[in-house]
Structure formats: C-alpha cells, structure tokens
Amino acid sequence: MASATPQQQQKDAKAADQSQQPPAAAAEQQKSAAALEEDDEFEDFPVEDWEAEDTEAANGGDTQHLWEESWDDDDTSDDFSAQLREELKKVEASKKR
Amino acid sequence: MDALFSDFSDAQKSCDGFKLSRTISPALPFDKLRNVWKSCNAQDVKNVVKRGIHNTYISKAQALPKDETAGWIEVYSAYWKAVGALVKVRDSLSPNNKSPWANVYETWKEVVSLLHRGYLAHGFEAWTVPCLYVAGKYLREFAVKADEERNNSSSMDSSAEANFQDDFNPEAEQHEKLEDCARQLNRLFNLCLSDRAPLDNSRKWGIYHVANLLFKTYFKLNSAPLSNNILKSLSAGRGDMPPLSKFPKSQQVTYKYYEGVLRFLEEDYVQAEKHLTEAWSMCHKDAMKNKEMILTYLVPCHLLTTHTLPTKKLLEPYPRLQKLFLPLSRHIKGGELHAFDLALQEGEDEFVKRRIYLTLERGRDIALRNLLRKVFLAGGFEEAKTEGASKVRRTRVPIAEFTAAISLGSHQTLDGDEVECFLANMIYKNLMKGYIARERGVVVLSKSGAFPGTGV
Numbered sequence: 001m002a003s004a005t006p007q008q009q010q011k012d013a014k015a016a017d018q019s020q021q022p023p024a025a026a027a028e029q030q031k032s033a034a035a036l037e038e039d040d041e042f043e044d045f046p047v048e049d050w051e052a053e054d055t056e057a058a059n060g061g062d063t064q065h066l067w068e069e070s071w072d073d074d075d076t077s078d079d080f081s082a083q084l085r086e087e088l089k090k091v092e093a094s095k096k097r
Numbered sequence: 098m099d100a101l102f103s104d105f106s107d108a109q110k111s112c113d114g115f116k117l118s119r120t121i122s123p124a125l126p127f128d129k130l131r132n133v134w135k136s137c138n139a140q141d142v143k144n145v146v147k148r149g150i151h152n153t154y155i156s157k158a159q160a161l162p163k164d165e166t167a168g169w170i171e172v173y174s175a176y177w178k179a180v181g182a183l184v185k186v187r188d189s190l191s192p193n194n195k196s197p198w199a200n201v202y203e204t205w206k207e208v209v210s211l212l213h214r215g216y217l218a219h220g221f222e223a224w225t226v227p228c229l230y231v232a233g234k235y236l237r238e239f240a241v242k243a244d245e246e247r248n249n250s251s252s253m254d255s256s257a258e259a260n261f262q263d264d265f266n267p268e269a270e271q272h273e274k275l276e277d278c279a280r281q282l283n284r285l286f287n288l289c290l291s292d293r294a295p296l297d298n299s300r301k302w303g304i305y306h307v308a309n310l311l312f313k314t315y316f317k318l319n320s321a322p323l324s325n326n327i328l329k330s331l332s333a334g335r336g337d338m339p340p341l342s343k344f345p346k347s348q349q350v351t352y353k354y355y356e357g358v359l360r361f362l363e364e365d366y367v368q369a370e371k372h373l374t375e376a377w378s379m380c381h382k383d384a385m386k387n388k389e390m391i392l393t394y395l396v397p398c399h400l401l402t403t404h405t406l407p408t409k410k411l412l413e414p415y416p417r418l419q420k421l422f423l424p425l426s427r428h429i430k431g432g433e434l435h436a437f438d439l440a441l442q443e444g445e446d447e448f449v450k451r452r453i454y455l456t457l458e459r460g461r462d463i464a465l466r467n468l469l470r471k472v473f474l475a476g477g478f479e480e481a482k483t484e485g486a487s488k489v490r491r492t493r494v495p496i497a498e499f500t501a502a503i504s505l506g507s508h509q510t511l512d513g514d515e516v517e518c519f520l521a522n523m524i525y526k527n528l529m530k531g532y533i534a535r536e537r538g539v540v541v542l543s544k545s546g547a548f549p550g551t552g553v
Contacts, residue, residue, distance in 0.1 A: 071467045
C-alpha cells in the first residue's frame, strides 16, 4: 500500500498535465488518432475540382510503360536447364525404383 | 454568431452553395465553437437566429421568402444545439455526461433532418446542396465516434453481461450509430434523386457526393454489396441524370473508385479495371493516399486481365504497396511456386483485410505458366530439316520434364497424374496451347504461340 501512494501521485500529476494541454495539442492528438483509423479509407480530396493538367494522366501516370510483362526472359539462364536436368534425373531414378 | 449570419447573407446573395455550407460546418476551432455556444441560450436561440438573419436583410427586396427564412432559422437553431454538444465533449466540467459523442450525433442528426425538411417543405433552393455534403460528412464522422465511444466503455464494464444474452449481435451493436447514419444518408440520397425540377436547378447535382458518402459508410459497415442499390438507381435514372463527366473531378474519381472496387469484389475484373483506370487517370497528382488506394485494386486487376505486373517505377512512391506486391511479383516472374505460396502466406492478413487475397491467389496460375514456359524455352530448338529454314522450337515436351519443373518450383514431389491435371487446367485457361498425348507421355504444344501473349 505504501508503494502505491507515489504511483498515485504520479498519475495525478500526469492527469493534471493532460488537462493543461493547450486545445491545439489535444486537437492534434485527436487528429493523428483519427488518421490511423481512417487509414483504409478513400480520403476526401482537399479541393472539389482541378484542371486537366493536375490529373495523374497529365503527369506521366497514363502510359503503358508503368506495367510490365509478367515473365522474365533474362532469367531463363542455363542455370535453370541444369537444375531441370538434375531434377529430371531424380524423377527418373525414383520411377525406376 | 454575427459573423455566421453575414456569411449566410453573402452566400445567399451570390448563390454560393459552398460558402453557405461553411456556415453550418462544425469543424471550427474550439474557441469559435465556444463563442457560438455562448452567444445565446436554449430559451432565446430561435429569436437570436431570427434577428440575426433579418438584420442582414438591408431591404425587403433582398429578403428570402418568409417560409424559406423560417426553414433556415430551424436549421441554425439546431446547429447551435449541436455546437453546444460538441463543446461539451471537450468540457471537463460535465463528468456525468458519459456519452458526449452520442449526444453530438443525435443533435447533428437533427440538423440533417431539418435541412431535409427545408428542401421538402421550405423551398430551399438546389444551389444550396453543398450544405447536405457538410451535414452528411459530419453525421458519418460523429456516428463513428459515438460507436467507438460506446464500444470502449462497454468493453470495460458490460462485456461479461452481454455475453450471456442469446440474441446479442456484436456486429450490429458495434455499429449502431453508423447503421442509423446509413439510413439518414439514404434519405438524403433519395432527396436528391427524386427532384423533378429542371436540371439547371436540380438537387440531382448533389447526388454523386451523397452516393460517395454512402459507399464509404457501407464499406465501413462491411456491407459493401448494399452499394449496388446505389449504382442501380443511378443507372436506372441515368436518362434524366446529368452525366457523371459534368460533375467535379473529386466526385467523379471517388465514384469511379468505389464502382471499380465493387466490380472487383464481384470478380468482374474487366469492368473493375476500366473504372479503376478512369479513377487513376483523373485523380489529382498529389493525392498520394487515394492513388495508393486505387492501385491496391488496380494491380491485382492487371494481373488477372492482362497478366501484367506493376513496374518498380510505378510503385516507387508507395512503400506500402511495394511491401504488398513486390515479393509476389518477383516470384510470379520467376515461376517460383513455393516462394509465391510463402509470400502469399506472409501477407495473408494484409491481403485479406484489403479484400485482395482471393484475387492474388489466382496469380499462382501465372507463376505456373511462367515455370512451364521456362521448360519450353529450355527445350531449345528442333534440328532444322532443311538448310536455312527458320528455327523451330521443340514442341513435343515430355510430361516428365514438366513434372520435374513443378517439383523443383513447388518443393514437393508430385506424381504424373497431378501434373497432367495442372497442365489440362493451363490449357483450359488458355495460358498454354496444345494437347496432352497421354499414351506417349508428352505434351504437344502449338507451333504458333505455345504460351499465348508471351512471344513464344
């Protein structure tokens, strides 16, 4: 019980601290908490409308070069052939057994 | 409150809906909120508002019709009350008030109701619809806060009690206010939809904004499919609806985003890609978070519709998307089935949360296609039959080679039947062209495009 008293005091001090926080800081805290929750939502745009030149399309976002083919031919090295031959031998060997 | 009324009067004179909507915004600095709250009391608020509005009319000619004025007096009186509720949220002097946000929600709902009535009974004009945006936006925010507040307090003191109730429905309970908010927003939606006035003076111009608020709400409620009702009523009424392209870009992009995601959830990836691409192209270049949201669904779409992957350059500004998609992309490219499975497992929570897990899972087909393609390429070329003829790839590939490759890629030993099953699937999905000659144990691949769209 004796040890609880200083802790309690600390808590009280903390609470007092918080109540003395300027409203702006408190608002900011609220804001950041809200930002975390809203993380997965489509946000409101800060402006209602904008010019065509401010769109993604006008700023390099519209070109096909942002997407690439899903295979990689640089990777088709002799390495794979060698690995494949190795594995093939294993498969053959296990069949014979 | 005087500043408020002079803004009200200016907005009325210039028919500036957005300016007017700012006069009922609850997002004011705290001291301003308090000033509004302190400027009158519950007994005289209506008189104060009435006088405030009338004082701004310099001559009779400028005045709004009596009926309309009466409607706005009601709205601002309710607004004053809601401001009071907001002030109390911050007010540490009222410890008895256990659910200040629920109170804010209820008082704000009254503002929304009175606005609604204003259009139906007091002749509010269509240019004032931005007021509905502000009303709806904050109704939703306050509902979320009220639900959080209740969930926090009930989890502390009454959760044990609640567990004993048979008909306890935690999901519905959890979103009580937000469910209610969805109903209110729906009323606003119908208020805009049902306006029969000529287009240049119609509340129909408010419809996409309200629709977007509803989408957002339904998604949060985990009832995304309800949004289809909205899509449907917009497409049914499209004849006398202004085209979407006439609306501000913020509304177009948001609407296209949700339409795309809804199609995505229905696995209509072609439509989804179309809408999301439109949203992407029109999105403001600096709206990073929203661009990230669009790409979250556009990347899986591209994977399934055109079998393409995002370049490093595309994902460069979005560390979160890199984390989500780069490992999977790399393994798809390399045909590394086992590594692909691991990466999918690794990101499972994140993928499920974003509702893209099932779509990405189908990317395994592309990884498998790439693996089989590597076998084909490794097979090299047939010996030329005649001198100088163009080289032809070996198109008869023993199933054993595919078996070996798949075992290699998936770190599992598979038997021939299983592999044949995979191959048949690939052929069925048109990822590979050819047929299986079972009795000879080979796959005969097409000489012109064995793996359609990949250049071989």
